[in-house]
Amino acid sequence: MADPLEEILRRASQNRVPRRSFLAAAGLLGGSAALAACGSSGTSTSSPAPAESSAPAASSAGGPTPAPSYEIEKQLYMYNWSDYVSPINIDKFKAEFGVEKFQYDTFANNEELLAKFQAGASGYDIAAPTAEYTPALVEGGYIQKIDWSRVPNQQYIDAAFKGLNWDPKDEYQLPKDFGTTGILYRSKLVSEPVESWQNLYDLTLGKYSGKTVFVDSMGDVFIMPLKMIGASLNSTDSGELEQARTILLDLAPHILALDSDTYQDKLASEEAALCLGWTGPIVAMRADPATADIKYVVPSEGSLFWLDTWVLVANAPNPNAAYAFLNFIQDPEVQAEETNYNGYGSPNDEAKKYIDPAVLADPAIFPPEDVMAKLEGAIDLSSDQHRIDIWQEFKSKIGG
Amino acid sequence: MAEPTASAEPAGGRRSLSALLTTALVFPAGLWYLVLLVAPLVIVTVFSFGNRAKNGGYEAAFTFDNYTRLLSQPQRMEPFFTSLWMAVAGTIGCLLVGLPLAYFIATRARRRKGLLILLLVIPFWTSFLIRTYSWLIILGRENLGGFIGAIIGDPDFRILGNPPAVLLGLIYGYLPLMVFPLYVTLERMDRTLVEASKDLGAARWATFRQVTLPIALPGLITGSILVFIPMTGEYVIPAILGYGRTFLMGNALVDAFIQTRNWPFGSAMAVLLIIVMLLVITVYVWFVNRGRHGREVSVI
Numbered sequence: 152m153a154d155p156l157e158e159i160l161r162r163a164s165q166n167r168v169p170r171r172s173f174l175a176a177a178g179l180l181g182g183s184a185a186l187a188a189c190g191s192s193g194t195s196t197s198s199p200a201p202a203e204s205s206a207p208a209a210s211s212a213g214g215p216t217p218a219p220s221y222e223i224e225k226q227l228y229m230y231n232w233s234d235y236v237s238p239i240n241i242d243k244f245k246a247e248f249g250v251e252k253f254q255y256d257t258f259a260n261n262e263e264l265l266a267k268f269q270a271g272a273s274g275y276d277i278a279a280p281t282a283e284y285t286p287a288l289v290e291g292g293y294i295q296k297i298d299w300s301r302v303p304n305q306q307y308i309d310a311a312f313k314g315l316n317w318d319p320k321d322e323y324q325l326p327k328d329f330g331t332t333g334i335l336y337r338s339k340l341v342s343e344p345v346e347s348w349q350n351l352y353d354l355t356l357g358k359y360s361g362k363t364v365f366v367d368s369m370g371d372v373f374i375m376p377l378k379m380i381g382a383s384l385n386s387t388d389s390g391e392l393e394q395a396r397t398i399l400l401d402l403a404p405h406i407l408a409l410d411s412d413t414y415q416d417k418l419a420s421e422e423a424a425l426c427l428g429w430t431g432p433i434v435a436m437r438a439d440p441a442t443a444d445i446k447y448v449v450p451s452e453g454s455l456f457w458l459d460t461w462v463l464v465a466n467a468p469n470p471n472a473a474y475a476f477l478n479f480i481q482d483p484e485v486q487a488e489e490t491n492y493n494g495y496g497s498p499n500d501e502a503k504k505y506i507d508p509a510v511l512a513d514p515a516i517f518p519p520e521d522v523m524a525k526l527e528g529a530i531d532l533s534s535d536q537h538r539i540d541i542w543q544e545f546k547s548k549i550g551g
Numbered sequence: 552m553a554e555p556t557a558s559a560e561p562a563g564g565r566r567s568l569s570a571l572l573t574t575a576l577v578f579p580a581g582l583w584y585l586v587l588l589v590a591p592l593v594i595v596t597v598f599s600f601g602n603r604a605k606n607g608g609y610e611a612a613f614t615f616d617n618y619t620r621l622l623s624q625p626q627r628m629e630p631f632f633t634s635l636w637m638a639v640a641g642t643i644g645c646l647l648v649g650l651p652l653a654y655f656i657a658t659r660a661r662r663r664k665g666l667l668i669l670l671l672v673i674p675f676w677t678s679f680l681i682r683t684y685s686w687l688i689i690l691g692r693e694n695l696g697g698f699i700g701a702i703i704g705d706p707d708f709r710i711l712g713n714p715p716a717v718l719l720g721l722i723y724g725y726l727p728l729m730v731f732p733l734y735v736t737l738e739r740m741d742r743t744l745v746e747a748s749k750d751l752g753a754a755r756w757a758t759f760r761q762v763t764l765p766i767a768l769p770g771l772i773t774g775s776i777l778v779f780i781p782m783t784g785e786y787v788i789p790a791i792l793g794y795g796r797t798f799l800m801g802n803a804l805v806d807a808f809i810q811t812r813n814w815p816f817g818s819a820m821a822v823l824l825i826i827v828m829l830l831v832i833t834v835y836v837w838f839v840n841r842g843r844h845g846r847e848v849s850v851i
Binding site: 260265266269286287290369406408412413531534542 | 798812
């Protein structure tokens, strides 16, 4: 019995699914984060002379060097998703800027982050919420405007990730990583074409009834019915939502599980063949020969792209270290290491030169232009009563 | 030295000292209840009459909207009923497993008593979440689920993701809370009463029903309530073992507070849940106590 459990714990700690999971981070990751912290001090020796190699890289990239007049504090407090900054980069940052204490605390979802800020002074310098939460964070006065003259590496951010409606004037957020919501499936088990939400609907109602998993996330599940009827995934139109409701209730009895925490395990054990989910688990699953047939598609009707961002916390106790980090992390070579480590798309154009070619060529991580064009950013619609009512009805019907 | 005032003073001083000592000893417990029980209840009740702030959370108001919304839509009440029947079934399950077990440990285990109690406690040394995950493996398709499936010849047979798996998880998780109070009452039982009953010609079942069960009743009530209440609010077990297909109150509460950030609505649900639980427990205690004139069993 010990081995499979160990396997689950190992997987839970290694793949980056917990980025959006609730349970895993609540319990299991407490332990694994501690382990990762122990491990990072060990790996620091294997990174090639960090202090020397990065300094020339920064200057050779042509960006103006940060103003030296700021005295960088000896500590930095970060609030982030678990395993979301490469330990190599953390060590490199500490060595380069003389930061002795790098506090990395984790949250399991944006709501947890919001709740922490709402409860009062957080004491953090930097946080990494998903972009759709930026308006709420600004309105609450929890984050401050970023002085871009102190983050010259911002110039490498792709224009596609600037001026988005979450932060139309690019005042508060520095794009960090992006990803999509789509369909994961085991090509070994599913011989039919899986290209669209309509395919997923037909397969779930038909041959693969009881073999489809949905992530337990209202915003993500609504994409499927709304895109199937050609609506915006942010629709609040009553008629469109009613059509979505019909589709969801049709699907409900055929769903195997509503699970954001262990859906990759259900795919790995072949209990599930199809999954409405995130790209997170594919890197780890491909690496394992037993699950290497995993495929990920962004459905042809279009889907959602999410963007995680770096924000500067209001009244940050260590603003200079925070600015140093914001600029450091968008250094192209540093950013490339981030992407190679976490397997999410980077909005940094210059970094693409240094990213592992296999990662860069992966359409699941960096979708091609035509797919990108059909993606939509999410608006925070968690207050929409109509959606909530449909969501709960859907959940109650899943039980049978 | 023998003046009357002098002799009265030390007595009064002792009395006030003992009163002070009592206060000092009760104070931590009182503070505990005030801060961790009374205050949260007051907050939840106040919140339940509020509005959702624009970006989620709570905004002060006085409205019954949350309650009317809750009670006016049948699908909103569904998790209540699912939770209730799950908790009732789980409590009965705990009782069916726990009573014989407690009886055995209290009366038959002799020297192994300590060891058996220890074995009951040991699982508590591991995180509840990890223990629930290990059921995922035990019941999974590689093990028990697949084994049964192979026997009945259905490759798609699953235990997980269905109400029985959730029920099993509930009974497993809360069984010790049922066994301990039962054990304590049965352990104190005067064994000669059972012998007397047999001497007077009562059969085994009659002895159990008329002697053992009434003695065990206080433990039975305490145990039932101890397992029933947390089962009603259970969240982790349906999410993991139930694959999110069994939607209980705990899950509805998490949705309200986390996914939709509607604290006032979640608070209204919580208040309603508390009221429902109070009603169920009151009816239960009344039912168990009826006909026991003068020897009522208190809840705790």
